[in-house]
Amino acid sequence: MSTATPTRPAATxxxxxxxxxxxxxxxxxxxxxxxxxxxxxxxxxxxxxxxxVASSVVALEETYPxxxxxxARAALMDNPGAVLMTGPAFALDDYTFGAxxxxxxxxxxxxxxxxxxxxxxxxxxxxxxxxGRLEMLRSLPVGRFAPAVAAMLTVAIADVAxxxxxxxxxxxxxxxxxxxxxxxVATTLTGLVFGxxxxxxxxxxxxxxTASATAMGAVAVAFLVRGVGxxxxxxxxxxxxxxxxxxxxxxxxxxxxxxWPLLVPVLTTAVLLAVAVVLAHRRDLGAGLLAARPGPAxxxxxxxxxxxxxxxLLTGTFVGWAVGLLLFAIAFxxxxxxxxxxxxxxxxxxxxxxxxxxxxxxxxxxxxxxFLAIGPAALSVWGVLQLRGEERAGRVExxxxxxxxxxxxxxxxxAVVAVGAVCTQVLLGLGVGLGVAAATREAAWVPDLTAASLxxxxxxxxxxxLAVALYGVAPRLASVAWAxxxxxxxxxxxxxxxxxxxxxxxxxxLAHTPxxxxxxxxxAPLVVMGGLAVLLIAVGLVGLGRRDVxxx
Numbered sequence: 001m002s003t004a005t006p007t008r009p010a011a012t013x014x015x016x017x018x019x020x021x022x023x024x025x026x027x028x029x030x031x032x033x034x035x036x037x038x039x040x041x042x043x044x045x046x047x048x049x050x051x052x053v054a055s056s057v058v059a060l061e062e063t064y065p066x067x068x069x070x071x072a073r074a075a076l077m078d079n080p081g082a083v084l085m086t087g088p089a090f091a092l093d094d095y096t097f098g099a100x101x102x103x104x105x106x107x108x109x110x111x112x113x114x115x116x117x118x119x120x121x122x123x124x125x126x127x128x129x130x131x132g133r134l135e136m137l138r139s140l141p142v143g144r145f146a147p148a149v150a151a152m153l154t155v156a157i158a159d160v161a162x163x164x165x166x167x168x169x170x171x172x173x174x175x176x177x178x179x180x181x182x183x184x185v186a187t188t189l190t191g192l193v194f195g196x197x198x199x200x201x202x203x204x205x206x207x208x209x210t211a212s213a214t215a216m217g218a219v220a221v222a223f224l225v226r227g228v229g230x231x232x233x234x235x236x237x238x239x240x241x242x243x244x245x246x247x248x249x250x251x252x253x254x255x256x257x258x259x260w261p262l263l264v265p266v267l268t269t270a271v272l273l274a275v276a277v278v279l280a281h282r283r284d285l286g287a288g289l290l291a292a293r294p295g296p297a298x299x300x301x302x303x304x305x306x307x308x309x310x311x312x313l314l315t316g317t318f319v320g321w322a323v324g325l326l327l328f329a330i331a332f333x334x335x336x337x338x339x340x341x342x343x344x345x346x347x348x349x350x351x352x353x354x355x356x357x358x359x360x361x362x363x364x365x366x367x368x369x370x371f372l373a374i375g376p377a378a379l380s381v382w383g384v385l386q387l388r389g390e391e392r393a394g395r396v397e398x399x400x401x402x403x404x405x406x407x408x409x410x411x412x413x414x415a416v417v418a419v420g421a422v423c424t425q426v427l428l429g430l431g432v433g434l435g436v437a438a439a440t441r442e443a444a445w446v447p448d449l450t451a452a453s454l455x456x457x458x459x460x461x462x463x464x465x466l467a468v469a470l471y472g473v474a475p476r477l478a479s480v481a482w483a484x485x486x487x488x489x490x491x492x493x494x495x496x497x498x499x500x501x502x503x504x505x506x507x508x509x510l511a512h513t514p515x516x517x518x519x520x521x522x523x524a525p526l527v528v529m530g531g532l533a534v535l536l537i538a539v540g541l542v543g544l545g546r547r548d549v550x551x552x
Contacts, residue, residue, distance in 0.1 A: 026142035030150035034124050035157065042158045045116050046165040048486070049109070053169035056105060056494065061097070061173075063499040070095045077103060078234070080335050084227040085371070085493070088246075089234045090255045098176060098254025106183070106253065108493060110245050111223065112486075113162055113187050114194040117155050118215040121198035124151035127208035129286055131393060138285065148199070148280065152273065155195040163188035179254045182262075186248035189265040193244045194219060196272035203279035205288040209386070213317050220324050224331070244268065306404050306412035313390075314383050318420035325375045325424060326431040332368045333435020333449075361440060365449055366518035368432050373456040373510055374489050376424045380464035381481045383417035388471055388478050397549055406544050414468055414537065421460050429453025452516040458529035459509035463488075465536035472540030472547075484508070 064070050074095035087107045091099040128134040167184030198215040222243040229240030240246040250261040433449035467481035488508035505511045512525040
């Protein structure tokens with residue numbers, strides 16, 4: 001007699017599916033973690049915006065106290081060079097103080113907000129994934145979308161903090177309330193757009209360095225597109241509207257406030273984040289959509305040395321930025337033909353910009369070289385600080401145990417950075433020379449300006465040497481080297497506008513470089529800066545030799 005064995009009903013589809021956390025589970029905890037990691041950077045950025053904008057408004061009020069001074073300043077905004085470097089020129093016929101602040105300062109507020117957002121977005125997305133920390137987090141009860149959402153919320157909080165600081169600085173210095181709020185909102189939204197751009201580039205590559213460089217390239221393209229578009233039409237052409245910077249500037253702050261252009265960055269951010277989500281679904285954790293090319297089976301002898309390693313890691317970014325800066329230099333140099341008739345139209349131009357009215361083209365070329373020297377300075381600091389990232393990842397210890405000394409490692413790394421900075425600086429001189437030569441039809445400008453660009457090398461090396469000293473002695477403070485780059489940018493771009501005192505300008509190494517070829521080369525400041533660079537490098541080498549590697 002057989003006994004029927006009861007059969008278990010087939011499992012339902014829900015029971016067969018693996019049980020996992022909800023897609024957004026753990027978002028709050030990760031947000032707190034990311035904010036804790038980046039809290040210092042966010043606070044520093046916000047305080048920097050607050051201090052810089054407030055001091056700028058106060059300085060501008062003292063420099064341009066009446067309608068006559070403002071109207072004289074408005075005359076400068078009628079030339080393409082000023083528009084390219086600032087923004088659209090509104091209300092030039094009746095130039096108010098608010099119009100000047102919006103026209104001439106807005107771009108230099110929006111640009112650092114974009115850079116901050118890119119750095120934070122990549123730091124908490126692709127950098128976490130590349131280091132393997134994201135995989136560890138995903139092993140916990142954390143939803144699939146939680147890390148990315150927490151990262152973008154961190155960027156949003158940073159942008160809101162910057163926007164609030166900006167608004168507070170403007171309102172606190174007596175600017176119109178509604179327009180000041182709009183300025184803060186526009187800055188926040190511009191930062192979010194470029195944060196979303198970084199979220200997309202983080203899906204394309206396996207490496208945070210490449211993701212950052214690609215997103216920064218988008219910032220540079222947006223800068224150039226906006227500039228060319230505004231040169232076509234002083235109040236913004238159709239080309240200007242292809243740049244996120246223009247969306248904020250087209251609110252016409254302190255002139256004829258309109259809010260509707262801010263809908264464009266809101267929609268663009270939403271679309272870019274949606275694209276980032278779709279792309280994230282199409283790749284594996286730790287991989288990029290653009291697969292890395294397989295390398296050779298065995299490393300070359302050059303790659304096995306510290307110099308070879310540095311060259312392999314840094315060359316791509318240096319080449320990309322050098323090409324971009326070269327294009328900028330050619331574009332700026334070509335504006336030399338816009339100087340015709342400027343002296344007749346604006347007799348007082350020498351009081352507002354450091355130009356020699358007896359040789360306007362030569363003086364203009366010298367000023368362009370000083371503007372563009374910020375590029376190699378920033379690249380040199382970035383290149384040195386990449387070694388700090390390699391140390392935090394544990395790879396520096398691997399190089400040292402292979403037989404390389406600390407001095408050889410840091411010296412070789414700095415040598416690669418120095419070569420990249422020198423080549424970039426020479427290319428800038430070449431680019432300005434090509435642009436001026438095209439505008440004036442005088443080929444002699446090319447060798448003259450290429451040679452003149454060499455005068456900035458001691459100053460550029462001081463920036464790199466400061467980063468070396470901080471990295472060697474106090475690696476936790478190494479990023480402070482960026483403060484000097486930021487201040488040098490303020491001095492170069494806004495020093496004349498803000499009427500900065502000589503003592504404040506002298507903090508920037510670029511301020512001690514003669515404005516060649518407009519003036520004769522003075523050897524003394526160049527020798528002093530060269531000696532200072534050597535001293536700072538020696539401090540860094542000694543500091544690295546005495547501290548524990550991997551601990552800071």
